[in-house]
Amino acid sequence: LKPVTTADDARLFVRYWVNQGVMSFKAYMNVSREVLGAAIDEAHALGVQVTGHLCSVTFEEAAGLGIDNLEHGLYVASDLAEDKAPDTCPSLSRTDRARLMATDNPQVMQVIRTLVENDVAITSTLPVFAAGLHPAIPTREAMAMLSPRSRQMAESRWIGMLQASDSDANKERRLLLEREMAFEKAFVDAGGTLLIGTDPTGWGGTVPPNSTHAALILLVEAGFTPLQAISMSTLTGARFLGVDDEVGTIATGKNADLVLIDGKPDEEIESVQNVAMVFRDGVAYDPAALIDSVRGTVGR
Secondary structure, eight states: OOOOOSHHHHHHHHHHHHHTTOOEEEEEESOOHHHHHHHHHHHHHTTOEEEEEESSSOHHHHHHHTOSEEESGGGGOOTTOTTOOTTOOOOOOHHHHHHHTOTTSHHHHHHHHHHHHTTOEEEEOHHHHHTTTBTTBSOHHHHHTBOHHHHHHHHHHHHHHHHTTTSHHHHHHHHHHHHHHHHHHHHHHTTOOEEEOOOOOTTSOSOTTHHHHHHHHHHHHTTOOHHHHHHIIIIIHHHHHTOTTTSSSOOTTSOOOEEEESSOTTTOGGGGGOEEEEEETTEEEOHHHHHHHHTTTBOO
16 A cells, blocks of 8 residues: 555545445554644545544644544653654653653643543543553453464463562553543543543453453543443443444344343442343343353464
8 A cells, every 4th residue: 555645645545445435544653744634634524533543643733633533542642742843753751651641730631621622532441551450451261262372472471460560660550550540530520522442452461351341440440430431331432433323322223232241330340240141133142152152262
């Protein structure tokens, strides 16, 4: 594929892929404001959305360009970097990022205000940041689903994390996780739209269904009520995607895609891990059988 380096390239790229049936686009890391802005304008003209995992463009700049959603939260934003140059990804150490992400930093609150004013959603991916730091992720069940090669890689990473549990690096990771959680709570409290994801990439720690359960557990630890976490992971996402007339709540006429939980997740969010039955298009499935059917096959 030809690299997208100009506004005209971006418009042609978006137009071509929308004609092929693409329903949304994601900008990644090193993109210029000119290219991103043109892509957003063309996508919106054609009725589709643009999200981004950005670095060279700040969250505030992307909001000004009209982006619909930003992935991962403040953890990856370049707005706080003191050496940020236009259209360039800055260097920001983990120590400095943790220091600057504190919600008492006026710049953090300014980013939140800009996102809310421009109706830009944030996709929370707390599980990928918590993997190896929190008992909810990964679980043995999740690791057992990995292919032999992926499991070997994951277990090696897992062992390394356990051995380094009291290291300065892991202390910084924990602080970053806590500050990302605080940012997301402050963002929602200010009127922001928080979507829920898991970012199932890398070493195999964020494997479904475990990572989805972990996302809800971590949101409650961030200060949300269990019902808020459940609603954000269902109805809020459906509304953002424009499919809330089909999914997102249990109602007559909507798709019969349901999860039956043995417990009271509205009171104890950890009970979401006790899945008794799964329905897809009204057909019931045994969750244990579903997991057994893919055991040892996930990954490379």
